[in-house]
Amino acid sequence: MRRDMKLMLAVWVAVTAASLAVSYFVLRTLSFPTPGAAEDGIIDDAFMALTYMATPVFGLVIAVLFVAMLRFRGSGGPEDGAPIRGGGTIPKVWFAVTTVLAVVLIVYPGLTGLIAIRQHAKPDLEITATGSMWQWTVDYPASGVKIAGAKELVLPVNQHIQVNVASKDILHSFWIPAFRQRMDAVPGQTSSIYITPDRIGDPSDAAYRLQCSQLCGVGHAYMAMPVRVVSQDEFKAWLVSQQKTAEAR
Amino acid sequence: MSHSILRAPIVRGLFWAVVGFVLAAALVGGIRTAMGLDFWNTTVDWVIAYPVALLGWLMGVGVWPQWGREWLGGKAEPYALTGWQRYFGFSPDHKVIGIQYAVTFIVLFLLAGLAAMLIRIELAQPGLQLFTSDQYNAAMSFHGITMVAVAVATLLGGFGNYLVPLMIGARDMAFPRLNALSYWLVPPVAILLVIAVGMGGWDSGWTAYPPLSEVNKEGQVLFNLAVITFGVVSILGGINFLVTVTYMRAPGLTWFRLPIFVWGAISASLISFFFTQAFAAALLMVLLDRALGTSFFRASGGGSALLYEHIFWFYSHPAVYVMVLPGFGAALEILSHMSKKPLFAYRWAAGAMLGIVALSGIVWAHHMFTSGMDPALHAPFLVLTELISIPTGLIFLSALGTIWQGKLWLQTPMLFALAFVFNFLLGGVTGIYLADVPTDLHLHDTYFVVAHFHYTIVGGEIFALFAALYYWFPKFTGRMYSERLGKIHFWMMFLGFQLTFIPMFRVGIQGMNRRVADYPAAYGEYNLFISFAAFLLGASFLFFTWNMLASWFRGPAAAANPWRASTLEWQVSSPPPEHNFDEIPVITGDPYGYGGAGPAHNRPLGGLAAGSEGGS
The missing domain is CATH 1.10.287 (Helix Hairpins)
Incomplete structure (x- = not known):
């Protein structure tokens, strides 16, 4: 014993x-x-x-x-174990x-x-990601840039970002493994998470992908796109190029 | 000969089901045509014609001749089938019903397991090989709901029905015909799910979250009807267990002399009885949204998709305890008898089960930390959910205290019961990460969750189910299973299980989300490994199936009490006589009188003596 x-x-x-x-x-x-x-x-x-x-x-x-x-060990013989009841x-x-x-x-x-x-500070940047079957529309309201059916998500480094998540049709979910947090996109409401990307990201890394993570039907697995975290200058330049593309349309 | 086949209960049930369906569908079609609509509308027709078909099925299969006639003042036919034919008819005998449940759900378990094998073939490599995305979703959804039904009903419906009356010294359940009725609701559930898959399936998993479940294919309608029917099975079964244990215990069998498996069965029944309605109501509301254009869950009509999640999890979290509580009961029962030692801290274990029942109803929203619900709900549900570790810890205390200083007889049932302790440890510990809001923000909806719930439900409950299956096989069939095949099954299943699900934790943390037919190439190596391990796990059931079939037909005759166990079911012959006990036993002590620790429950001193000892 x-x-x-x-x-x-x-x-x-x-x-x-x-x-x-x-x-x-x-x-x-x-x-x-x-x-x-x-x-x-x-x-x-x-x-x-x-x-x-x-x-x-x-x-x-x-x-x-x-x-x-x-x-x-026992072998099913007549011998019993100790009569301990565990009542004490x-x-x-x-x-x-x-x-x-x-x-x-x-x-x-x-x-x-x-x-x-x-706990989160006042955001430096606010974006809205709206899910629909089976793509994301990304809106940068301060710059007037809105990309439907986005092929990538571009974010600036070292900025505190408020991400508003919404849905046009059914449930989706906004998740980037590198940023850990996720939020469901629910029709009829907008929910927010706060993230501060603190390094330049490699969009070929599977952790840097915006992946829908709420079952949404046939296209669910492919409702994903690379996330590119770039320097703040590069981000500004990218926004300008997007504004020009929008004007050219 | 053909005459008797046509009179077989199942044939009659199917006949009246088809008649009911066709008549109802024709009526609906006629009205629709008169209104200028298409004759056939899958949603509307199924929602209206299915309940009529279900009624036809039940009446045809035996409710009418053996019960219904009495409702109109007539005389019911006596119950006539004998031998193997009993299993294919409307039998009020709890032992027949127990075997009907167990066999039906083990067949469904193997079928849903086959779906899991197909899923693992698809996921072995990135890209799509076997399935389209839509077929993958259908296979995944079918696997999910079928395994949920298996987990809910095999131990409670199968083993509970067979064992509870025997263990409490009763001759049957309190409501034998209601019991038969609830079993005969099960085949329609299985048939609906299979027809749904034949129609192309449904793609919303077993959770059926709207709005997806209101806009997807019509297979969803059949899913909802199937699960609502299954809910009725659960509720009726729950009532029957509660009444049986409350009123039909043998003289002297006080609440704290009940074998722990009975505590597991009634705890699970309390949950079935109180919570199942929520799931059925939620699915009914989805059907109403689909068929009648109500808008319970449509934001555009003032409804809320989050409302569904709340109602759904209000049942579906307690449901996991409907699965595991009988598993706890079976495992503790077997650990005690196969250690030849009293169940350690018995009252604490029984109390822990009731504590789990109480807590189960107030933790549901931990499934919704990332759903966008009011953040004010996060802290209370984090706190309440973590509290479940306290009663669960007492179950572990009971298990560990029981084997300590015992005489462990490491036969197949004991190996499964010990594996239950190990698996449920991993399942329980990983649950804490999902109850913790910060870690859940990342882990939610990943393979970490898949691994966690497979550890609790398969590693916990299903391992306990196999422990129970081997342990009570001689009692059910009167024959002994092959120990060698049983041990091969155990080791293959145990190793296959660990190798399949341990890597899933890692690949989930890494960022692989669940319910996807395809995934980034970065997760390819892990998935290939997981698939091969899953095939090992799957192959173990070949040995299991062979063992069960061969032993049932040709196995050596089993003794009445091959394990030298002290509870009542072992004091009668194997299989037990038709009405269990010639004389109702009188109980004089607790069920675990090993080692001369206390007065014997009903332990034979020199052979079969049901009731004789207590009466003296």
Whole structure:
């Protein structure tokens, strides 16, 4: 009994340490898509915080399963296991510990992350992306540029951008993996997210694509386009070229 | 001979279904023609003719001769079928109905699994190979709703019906004919879904979000009718379990002497009974929008698409607990009996199930953090959803405490029950990321979600279902399954499952969204690997199917109590006699009296002695 408990504790510590190491060295560096916006940190940090917190829980369950399968074997013979009913303090302690864990998770990274992602300054730029089956219309109201059936989404770097998301017909969803956040396009309402692209993006990177992520029928998978994050000068030049194209029409 | 085939209940049911459909459609067509409209309109005709056909089906299959005649003061025909024919007729016997549910839904499970294999062939490489986008959406939608139905009904409808009366010392369910009626509503659900696929399918998944579900192909209409019918099955089944367990427990079987599987069944039934209406109502409103031009969910007519999401998830989140609560019950049951140890912290586990029922109704909007709903709802639903980890944690405590210091008998059912603990751990932990608003903003609608819910529903509930299937197979059939084939099935399924779904977490985080026929080339390598792993997972069911068929027909005869288990169903013969107990047993203790821990529930000391011990 003592020995089994010691073995279980050792496996628990070992599995927890190993999964912490894998989380820190492998998951953290390999798993996320290219980070492209200032807000990404809030989301990626929350993800890692939850992962680190999960490791001891994971370790405990694995340890008990492992030791039980290794040490507490029977073969269906007449012998019974120990008559432990678990009516004493163990369930109370377990209940208390899991409640504390849940409350911790709710506060951090839950509510703190929610507050952080909600805080946004006055936007430098406002754009509206309107989904329809199966394309996006992108509107830069301040510049009078409006592109229906856009082939790419062009955004300036280091500008705090308010993206208004709307729909002409059915549900769609605005999502760029590099910027993490998404918002559904709902007919009859406009919803907003705030993003601050903080590096020049490579539009051939799958993380830099505006992908519809709410099932919208036949064209859903292809309701996507590359996202090009460019310098502010380049962005201004691009807007001017778009205004000229519009005038030429 | 041909005479008797024509009198077979299913043939009569189909005949009256077709008669009902044709008559109703002709009437609708006549009225439409008189109004100057086309004779046939798929939406209107199905919405009106299907309920008539359904009534014809039910009456023909047995409701009229065995029940309906009494409503008009006549005399019902006695229940006459025997042997294998019982399974193809309107039988009020809970054991027949349990097997009808289990076999029907396992066939549907294999069919929807085949759809999953086709999906993985398509997704093995970027680009379109096997399907068009539209066919892909149809296959994905069919896979989704069929597996949801399988997950809701196999354990509760199949195992619940068979086992609950036996476990509580009753001779049948409280409402045997209502029970038969609810089973016979299932074939129309399956037939509608298959016809819908034949008509080109529908492309809105199992969630059927409007406005898409109001403007897409007519397959959607059949989907809605099928799911509304299935909702009736769920509600009727729920009522029956609640009444049965409340009123028909054997003398001495107090609430806290119930086997934990019964707690799982009644917790799930509470949810079926209280919440299913919401889903049915939402789908009915979609039909009304489509057929009559109401505008519940159309912004242009003053409706709201978000309203549907709220109503839909108000049922469909609790629905996942309709799936997993009987799974918790079955797994804990098996862990205790196969460890020869009392269920650890039994009252806490039963309480946790009720806690999950209570919380399940107030967490739905965590599916809507990115939907554009009022942001004021984010914080409360984050808090409430994370609280579910507390009762779920108690289920883990019960499982781990039970196996600790037990005598683990690692036969096939035990392997599946232990795998349930492992899989549900991963499913539960990854759920926290989706209940957390910041991480959900990125992970929502990606393959991370696909992997998460497959870990909870397949890794959790379906593994528990297979544990239950092997564990109770000797009781159901009177024959023993092949342990060797069972273990091959287990290891292939376990490994195939991990290798399929672990990489999906990563590819989802990386940025692959779900419900797409095609994806950027960057995700190609992972998807190829996932597809091959999925084929391994799929192949495991060949061994399963062979084992079940061969053992059912030719397996060695099973003892009454091959696992030396203490609950009531094992104290009667395998399979049990027609009315379960010659004498209703009297219960003197809790169901898990292993190790001499307490008074025996009804444990035979020297063989089959149902009821005799308690009576003395």
